Amino acid sequence: MTTLENRPTTTPDWAALPAPASPDEWLARAREVRTILAADAAARDQAGATPYAEIALLKDSGLVTLLGPVERGGGGQEWPLAYRVVREVAAGDGSIGQLLGYHYLWFWAARLVGTPEQIAAVEADATRNRWFFGGAVNPRDADVVIRDDGDHIVYNGRKSFSTGSKVSDVTVLEGVLDGTDTHVFAIVPSDQPGITFHDDWDNIGQRLTESGSVTISEVHVPWGAAAGFVDKAFQPRVYNTLNVPTIQLVFVSFYLGVARGALETAVEYTRTQTRAWLHGGHERAVDEPYQLDLYGDLASKLWAVEALADQVAQEGLAIHRDAANVTERQRGEHEVRVAAVKARATDVALEVTSRVLEGTGARSTTRALGFDRFWRNVRTHTLHDPVFYKRREVGAYLLKDELPEPTWYS
Numbered sequence: 001m002t003t004l005e006n007r008p009t010t011t012p013d014w015a016a017l018p019a020p021a022s023p024d025e026w027l028a029r030a031r032e033v034r035t036i037l038a039a040d041a042a043a044r045d046q047a048g049a050t051p052y053a054e055i056a057l058l059k060d061s062g063l064v065t066l067l068g069p070v071e072r073g074g075g076g077q078e079w080p081l082a083y084r085v086v087r088e089v090a091a092g093d094g095s096i097g098q099l100l101g102y103h104y105l106w107f108w109a110a111r112l113v114g115t116p117e118q119i120a121a122v123e124a125d126a127t128r129n130r131w132f133f134g135g136a137v138n139p140r141d142a143d144v145v146i147r148d149d150g151d152h153i154v155y156n157g158r159k160s161f162s163t164g165s166k167v168s169d170v171t172v173l174e175g176v177l178d179g180t181d182t183h184v185f186a187i188v189p190s191d192q193p194g195i196t197f198h199d200d201w202d203n204i205g206q207r208l209t210e211s212g213s214v215t216i217s218e219v220h221v222p223w224g225a226a227a228g229f230v231d232k233a234f235q236p237r238v239y240n241t242l243n244v245p246t247i248q249l250v251f252v253s254f255y256l257g258v259a260r261g262a263l264e265t266a267v268e269y270t271r272t273q274t275r276a277w278l279h280g281g282h283e284r285a286v287d288e289p290y291q292l293d294l295y296g297d298l299a300s301k302l303w304a305v306e307a308l309a310d311q312v313a314q315e316g317l318a319i320h321r322d323a324a325n326v327t328e329r330q331r332g333e334h335e336v337r338v339a340a341v342k343a344r345a346t347d348v349a350l351e352v353t354s355r356v357l358e359g360t361g362a363r364s365t366t367r368a369l370g371f372d373r374f375w376r377n378v379r380t381h382t383l384h385d386p387v388f389y390k391r392r393e394v395g396a397y398l399l400k401d402e403l404p405e406p407t408w409y410s
Contacts, residue, residue, distance in 0.1 A: 011036060014061055019073075023081045026066060030088035033061050037092035038261065042370025044093070044208065051208045054096045055167045059130045063089070063100060067107055068127030079246065079320055080313040083253040087306075090257025091264070094377035095208035097257050099164045101250035105243075106133035106172045106187075111323075113185060113228040113240050122187060126170075134165030134190060136214050137174040139183055139408045144175030144216055146184055153177075153184060153226060155194075155219040162214035165190050166197045173216065182234065185227040194219040205373070205380030238331055239323040241406035245316065245331070245338040248390075252309050252341055255349040255378055259302055262374035266356035267295060269369075274361045285361075294359050301348045309345065312337045332403030335410065339390040346387045349378045385409045 012032060020026040036057060044051075058064050066082055068074020082104050090097020110122040125131070136144075136159040144157030155175050165171040171190045176183055188195075194217045201212035228234050274285040282288050316334050319326045353375035357364060364371055393410060396402040404410040 011057065011060065019062055020075065023077065023084075026063075026075060026077060026081060026085060027088060029061055030063060030085040033057060033063060034088050034092035037089065037096055038265075041093045042368065042373060045095075045370055045373045046367070048207050050167060050210060051096060051099070052167055054093070054208070055099070055132050058089075058096070058100055058103075059132060062130075064103060064107075064130055064132055065127050067104055069123055072124050072127040074123075074127040078317060079249070080310065080317055083249055083309065083313050086250060086253040087257035087260070090254035091261035093208070094254060094258040094261070094374070094381075095206050097254040098206055098209050098381065099167070101254055102135060102163050103133045103168075105247055105250055106135050107131075108246070109172055109185060109243075110187070110227060112243055112246075115228060115230060115235065118225070118227060129169070131169040132164070132167065133170055133172065133187075134162060134168030134210075135172040135174075136162040136165055136195075136216065137172055137185070139174060142176045144173070146175040146177045148177065148232070149220070152220045152222055153186070155186075155188075155216045155221065158213060158215045160213050161211050162197065163209050163211040165195070165214060166199075166210040166212075171195065173219065173221075175216075184229070186221040186225050187227075188219055188221060192219070193217075203380050205376035205378070237324070238326045238328055239319075241331055242316075242319065242323075242326070242334075244406070244408070244410060245335045248338045248342050249309070249313060249316070251381065251384065252338075252345040255345045255382065256302065256306055256309060258374055258377050259349040259352040260306075262353045262356050262371070263295075263298055263302060265374075266360050266364075266371070269360045269364055270295070273363070274359065275363075285359075291359055294355065298352050298355060302352055305341065305344045305348045308341050312341050329403065331406070333397075335404045335406075336393055336397045339393040339404070339410075343387050343390045343394070346378075346382045346390075350375070350382065353378050 020029050063085060065074040066077050066085060070076035086097050086101040089100050107126055110119045114122065138159050138161055143159060144155055147154040155173050157175060168190045170187050172185055173188055174183055174185050196215040198213045201210060223229065223232055270285055270291060276282045276285045276288055280288050285291055315337060319330055319334060357371060360371060393404045
C-alpha cells in the first residue's frame with residue numbers, strides 16, 4: 001500500500017513533450033494523471049490535506065488548458081472530451097476529478113454568459129497563465145449582496161461552499177445586486193484580503209475538494225468585468241441557461257469515474273488477493289460463479305451508463321457549437337436527456353461503489369486500503385440536488401410534453 005511517505009515524487013516531464021493534439025492524446029495524458037493520483041489516493045483521503053500538489057499536477061499535465069484556445073496554448077477541445085477527461089481523473093481520485101470538472105465549468109462560464117470581449121480576454125489570460133478556477137457560487141441563497149459603487153460593484157457576504165477556491169488562482173464570485181433579484185458573476189483573484197477561507201469542509205466524502213465556506217468582504221470589481229453586462233444591463237440569451245445541463249454532465253462524469261475506479265481496483269484485488277470461499281468448491285475466487293455474476297453485472301450496468309453519457313454529451317455538442325441560435329425547445333430537450341443520465345449515473349455509481357466489497361471480501365475492509373472512499377465520495381456529492389426531481393423531468397416530458405423550466409437546478 002502506498003502511503004504519503006513513499007508516494008511517487010516524480011512525474012513525467014510533460015514540459016519537454018509536445019502538447020496533446022488529439023482527443024486520444026488528451027485521454028492518454030489524463031490516464032497518466034489518473035495513475036499518479038491512484039497510487040496514494042487512500043492515504044491522501046485519510047490525511048485530508050489541502051491538495052496543492054494535486055492542482056500543480058493538473059497544471060503541469062496541461063489538463064487545465066483543455067478547453068482553451070489553441071492560439072493561446074490551449075487544447076482547443078470541446079465538452080464531450082472534457083467530460084471523459086474528468087471521468088479518467090476521477091477514477092484515480094474522486095475529489096481531484098470534481099475539482100477539474102468544476103474548473104472546466106468556471107473556465108467556460110465566460111463563454112456561457114460573457115460578452116465577446118470578456119470571453120476573449122478571460123480565455124486568453126486563463127490559458128496563457130494556466131489559471132486554475134474555483135467558485136464561490138450558491139445561487140439558491142441571496143447570501144452575498146452586491147453594491148453598485150459607480151464604475152465598480154462591491155461584493156459582501158458569505159458563501160456556504162466555495163469548491164476549489166482555496167487552491168485556485170481565480171474565483172468566480174456570484175451575488176445579488178442590492179435591491180434587485182439580479183445575479184452577477186465575476187472572476188476575481190483568489191488570493192486577496194477580501195476573501196477569507198474558513199477551512200470548515202469536514203464531510204464524509206470528496207474530502208479534498210476544499211468546499212468549505214468563505215467570507216467575502218469589500219471585493220471590488222469593475223462593471224466592465226461583470227459577466228454579460230453592458231452599461232450595467234445584462235444581455236440575456238437562451239444559451240445562458242445551459243449552465244445546469246453542463247454542470248450536471250460534469251457531475252455524471254465524476255460519478256462514473258469514481259465508479260470505474262472502484263470497479264477496476266476491486267477487480268485487481270479480487271484477482272490477486274481475494275480467497276475462494278472454503279465451502280464453495282473452487283480453489284480461486286475468480287472461478288466462483290457468484291464472483292463472475294457480480295462483476296459481470298456491475299460492469300454491464302456501468303458500461304451502459306457510460307455509453308449513454310457519451311451519447312448525451314454528443315447531442316449537446318450542436319448546442320455549444322451554435323450558441324447564438326439555440327432555442328428553448330433544444331435546451332429543454334437536452335436537459336431532459338441530461339436528467340435521465342444523471343439519474344442512472346447516480347444509481348449505478350452508488351451500487352458499484354457499495355457492492356464491489358462483496359467481491360473483495362472481509363479482508364479488504366482495512367482502513368489502509370480505503371475501499372470505502374469510493375462509496376463515500378459518490379454518496380456525498382449525489383446529495384447535491386435530489387435525483388427524484390431529475391426522474392420527474394423525464395416523466396413530465398414523456399407524459400405531458402413538459403419541458404423543464406430553466407432554474408438554477410433544472
